[in-house]
Amino acid sequence: MSTRPGGRSARVRDAVLAATYAELAEHGYPALTVDAVATRAGVHKTTVYRRWGSVDDLLADALDQTRDTPWALPDTGTVEGDLIAITTEVAEAFGHLAVPTAVVAAAFQSPRAAGALRDFYAARQTQAALVVVRAVERGELPADVDPVDVVRTACAPLYYRVFVTREPVDVAVAERAARAALAAARAGVI
Amino acid sequence: MSTRPGGRSARVRDAVLAATYAELAEHGYPALTVDAVATRAGVHKTTVYRRWGSVDDLLADALDQTRDTPWALPDTGTVEGDLIAITTEVAEAFGHLAVPTAVVAAAFQSPRAAGALRDFYAARQTQAALVVVRAVERGELPADVDPVDVVRTACAPLYYRVFVTREPVDVAVAERAARAALAAARAGVI
Numbered sequence: 001m002s003t004r005p006g007g008r009s010a011r012v013r014d015a016v017l018a019a020t021y022a023e024l025a026e027h028g029y030p031a032l033t034v035d036a037v038a039t040r041a042g043v044h045k046t047t048v049y050r051r052w053g054s055v056d057d058l059l060a061d062a063l064d065q066t067r068d069t070p071w072a073l074p075d076t077g078t079v080e081g082d083l084i085a086i087t088t089e090v091a092e093a094f095g096h097l098a099v100p101t102a103v104v105a106a107a108f109q110s111p112r113a114a115g116a117l118r119d120f121y122a123a124r125q126t127q128a129a130l131v132v133v134r135a136v137e138r139g140e141l142p143a144d145v146d147p148v149d150v151v152r153t154a155c156a157p158l159y160y161r162v163f164v165t166r167e168p169v170d171v172a173v174a175e176r177a178a179r180a181a182l183a184a185a186r187a188g189v190i
Numbered sequence: 191m192s193t194r195p196g197g198r199s200a201r202v203r204d205a206v207l208a209a210t211y212a213e214l215a216e217h218g219y220p221a222l223t224v225d226a227v228a229t230r231a232g233v234h235k236t237t238v239y240r241r242w243g244s245v246d247d248l249l250a251d252a253l254d255q256t257r258d259t260p261w262a263l264p265d266t267g268t269v270e271g272d273l274i275a276i277t278t279e280v281a282e283a284f285g286h287l288a289v290p291t292a293v294v295a296a297a298f299q300s301p302r303a304a305g306a307l308r309d310f311y312a313a314r315q316t317q318a319a320l321v322v323v324r325a326v327e328r329g330e331l332p333a334d335v336d337p338v339d340v341v342r343t344a345c346a347p348l349y350y351r352v353f354v355t356r357e358p359v360d361v362a363v364a365e366r367a368a369r370a371a372l373a374a375a376r377a378g379v380i
Contacts, residue, residue: 028298028299030220030299101298104298104353104354105295105298105299107356108218108291108294108295108298109218109220109295114356115356117354117355117356118355118356118357121354121355121356121357122355125355149366152347152350152351152355153343153347153367153370155350156346156347156349156350156351157342157343157346159346159349159350159353159354160342160345160346160349160350161342161346163294163349163353163354164294164307164311164349164353165307165308165311165312165315165342166297166304166305166307166308166311167308167311176339176379176380177343179374179379179380180343180370180371180374180379180380181370181374182379183373183374183376183377183379184369184370184371184373184374186373186377187373187376187377189366189369189370189372189373190366190369190370
């Protein structure tokens, strides 16, 4: 089996992981089965069992693949614009709530999914924090700011509303969260 | 059946709802059953079925009871102290992660639990926002601040870490989150 990018092995992985997300979106984590993923992907189920083993391995690999997919960091010229672009992207992702909900819910039931989710967000936060690093280089923010904490503070209210308090999110909420994080960074408290 | 506070009916409710939380903490939402709750509470299961009907009704009533239980609002004399007291209380609640985790997880699977969770946080946020209202009255914060949004911004990073990015929380994290919300409030952005 080829393992080079774009080879048959990679195409199988793409199809299977896309099917994993589609099944999650339609039926949620509790109903996720290897058989349904294999059927949807058009791959024999023994292939899926041999390569992934379980639904938790499928979910973890899907998160790993998303984590490793290049993601376009905003570069608007100001940290305010960049942070708003990031929080707005998060808010818009919640327009298709099924997948993020299924993934966050899965982490409550599966330590493997929880670990993959932690790795996913660690990578994304580190990437997103580059907008803060660049802002420090431009002199927009104090040098001792914690770049990851600025990103965390900007994004947290969106997730908190969607997954905990179950309040709506929209672009106005995203902008306010970004500006709140920025105000805290400028004040030197994060 | 008496419905006055402290009567037999209230004692049955207290026992059943305490058993609901205990079962949730030990076994999680997916394993919650009316029978196990009844056994733990020492109440006949037909009593529980007749009064609550389902595990979702038990969970929702438990959240409603917690929501309606008087909660000691901090009053340290400054909004910084009050917000830190609130976020520290949230961080400490995560020391016993089983119950909050089970409740937040249940909301992913049960619209009834999701509704009860939303009502619970709406009530708690409104209560907690009084520390911001008092700060405005004392002249510590601008009059056009959104009190609930200050509380939301202060608490969100804790929940985000615990339930989404799966990062640890401690008192230092709680203090930083409170100060970040305060800086945003002082800057007039929330």
